[in-house]
Amino acid sequence: MxxxxxxxxxxxxxxxxxxxxxxxxxxxxxxxxxxxxxxxxxxxxxxxxxxxxxxxxxxxxxxxxxxxxxxxxxxxEAAIEDYFKPLDKEAEIIMKMQLQGEERTSEMMMKVLEKQTSLQQVEAEKNASMHQVGKSETNLNDSKLMEEEKALKEMLKDLQREVLLEKTDAESSDIVHKAADKSQINLTPASTTTSK
Missing domain, CATH: 1.20.5 (Single alpha-helices involved in coiled-coils or other helix-helix interfaces)
Structure with missing residues (x-):
């Protein structure tokens, strides 16, 4: 099977x-x-x-x-640049003012120096003429020289006062600008925190 x-x-x-x-x-x-x-x-x-x-x-x-x-x-970065633009402009203005003040003082000092040199030349010429002219004329010239010296000294004092006044004005404007900058800086963090 x-x-x-x-x-x-x-x-x-x-x-x-x-x-x-x-x-x-x-x-x-x-x-x-x-x-x-x-x-x-x-x-x-x-x-x-x-x-x-x-x-x-x-x-x-x-x-x-x-x-x-x-x-x-x-x-x-753009926000920071926008924030500091006005401060940069103010700093430029302050620098320009200081430069102008320094230029004025230097010009004034140059004028004073020129006047002093001219006075010294006048004095030298008068001294030379005094030696040539007699003693009577020397007394008159001395009094004139003394008056001119006094006038020049007064002019120097006036110029020094003006220079000091300009310096104090420049310093006071610097202090005012610094105080304004500090107040702006103090105001900005509070505004940023409230805006957040």
């Missing part, structure tokens, strides 16, 4: 092979295996791409954050 069953099985197998049934069955099985392999490879590729996608998304986030920080820095 076993021999008959074996013979029947072999006969069915031969019939299947000859009819092409077994070949189709093997091909379909091979196709199924190939499809499963493709699916597994696609899953594997997708799993490999996941870390790359995560890294790329993190890099994008970091780039966006850096761009936002750069924009904030540019805005704060």
């Amino acid at each position: 076993n021999k008959l069953l074996d013979f029947g099985r072999k006969a069915l197998f031969y019939v299947r092979v000859l009819s092409g049934y077994e070949e189709r069955r093997i091909r379909s099985f091979r196709l199924q295996l190939e499809q499963r392999l493709q699916q597994v490879q696609e899953r594997k590729a997708a799993i490999n791409k996941v870390p790359e996608k995560v890294i790329i998304s993190e890099v994008r986030q970091m780039v966006e954050e850096m761009q936002a920080l750069n924009k904030k820095l540019e805005e704060t």
Whole structure:
């Protein structure tokens, strides 16, 4: 009986092979295996791409954050420049005033020096003429020289007073500007905290 069953099985197998049934069955099985392999490879590729996608998304986030920080820095720099523009203008005005005052004082000092040199020349000429002229004329010349010296000394004193007055005016304007700057600086933090 076993021999008959074996013979029947072999006969069915031969019939299947000859009819092409077994070949189709093997091909379909091979196709199924190939499809499963493709699916597994696609899953594997997708799993490999996941870390790359995560890294790329993190890099994008970091780039966006850096761009936002750069924009904030540019805005704060512009705000600081806008804040200090009036202070720079005031400093320029103060410097111009100080330079003008120094120029005036130097001009006045030059005039005084020129007057002194001219007086010294006059005195030298008078001394020379005094040696030539008699003693009676020297007394008159001495009194004139004394009067001229007094006048020159008074002029020097007046010029020194004017120079001192200009210096005190310049210093007082500097003090006023510094006090104004300090008051502006003291007011700005309070306004910024209230605006926040």
